[in-house]
Amino acid sequence: MDDLPLILFGAPMLPDPARLAELTAGALAAAWLTNGGALHMRLEQALATTQAPGDAVSLTSSGTMALTLALMLGNLPPGAEVITTPLSFAATAQAIAGLGLVPVFADVDPVTLTLCPRAVEAAITPRTGAILPVHFLGVPCDVAALSGIAGRHGLWLVYDAAHAYGVTVEGVPIGHFGDASAFSLHATKIMHTVEGGFVVTRAESATNLRRMRNFGLEQGRPTGPGLNGKLSELHAAMGLALLPGLPEELAARNALRRVYDRALAGLPGLSLQGGKPAAPGYYSLRLAPDLRAGLHLALAEQGIFARDHFPLLCGPGTCWQGQRIITAGGGPALAPGLAPQILCLPFHGRITASDAQRVCEAVTRFCTTRPTKRPA
Ligand code: T4K
Secondary structure: OOOOOOEOOOOOOOOOHHHHHHHHHHHHHHOOOOOOOHHHHHHHHHHHHHHOOOOEEEEEOOHHHHHHHHHHOOOOOOOOEEEEOOOOOHHHHHHHHHOOOEEEEEOEOOOOOOEOHHHHHHHOOOOEEEEEOEOHHHOOOOHHHHHHHHHHHOOEEEEEOOOOOOOEEOOEEHHHOOOEEEEEOOOOOOOOOOOOEEEEEOHHHHHHHHHHHEOOEEOOEEOOOOOEOOOOHHHHHHHHHHHHHHHHHHHHHHHHHHHHHHHHOOOOOEEEOOOOOOOOOOOEEEEOHHHHHHHHHHHHHOOEOOEOOOOOOOOOOOOOOOOOEEOOOOOOOOHHHHHHHEEEOOOOOOOOHHHHHHHHHHHHHHHHOOOOOOOO
């Protein structure tokens, strides 16, 4: 066991070094390093073509910045409430709070683990300004129901699509839904620029968003809210250098998903991700919380690194600890019981067939050698 290679949870896609060097050399030769250079424009265009046909893509310095700008576009008054999910990474709620807005947590759907539209409706007050659902672990939200609610109540609808690069809903790219969608291009994501992100908006909103991304400047003068949210040429070079390898990475991940699905479906005590889990970002399991802890440890002992994505945003030890999670019927929320059931397995293009087999054998051994109960 000792000499078996470690199986990491994630591994960034890497470019052909010569291709990256060539792109970077172009930026250096032009002596144009940021503020909307040629590489930035090319990457924006490439992402618009593949991820948002008919809409506009605006690159940003991170996914958190993309969320921040997408919320700013809604022009919400200070202190406005933003209804979001307690099942997400810290950045979702931090983007809200960072703008002086108030995160209000609503409960999630027990199958998709995304915001429950009925809970969203129950959470609306006269102070509500926006809804910020997350396509959690790449599973699409109930976009039709959420659009209906936002439309009926006149609320700004921004999706956190950090986990959902490449996801479609009935053939429509996921970024098309809502008023804006924020994506992350962090190194831990399938497509990345080391650090970076982008916002998908309707074409008519892009000018405003890009102005805010650049200090709110118009002809050199600040004309409204703004900050520095730009992506540099070196980061854009990384994105462009990675694009040719993306189909191969996707194919590797799809193949890995099939291997995991075949080996793990039906194991006692464990369920595979619900909803529509074809997204290339994550492979998640559901287990009763005590079993999750046991499996996590058992895997680590065999050099296999899984992740319990994510602790509840208003759970113990967080800055939102104790904040109420609003439910459709006023009863107890499901999210606190669901968060400790989720375990994400190593999932990236550098996992070999023998790595995948080791992971499957380790999970199977764990599930078949101990008394288990299936999560509710
Ligand atoms: N909304 C949601 C729902 C999000 O999940 C995120 C970010 C955001 C918004 C905000 O987007 P950004 O502002 O970050 O663009 C990561 C990322 O920092 C973060 O982007 C991501 N979500 C979050 C889920 O996790 P860690 O703490 O998991 O990364 P780390 O360093 O533990 O690495 C994970 C795995 O990848 C390990 O196996 C090591 C490997 N790795 C990582 C890096 C960075 C490498 O092999 N090489 C590398 O360079 O944070």
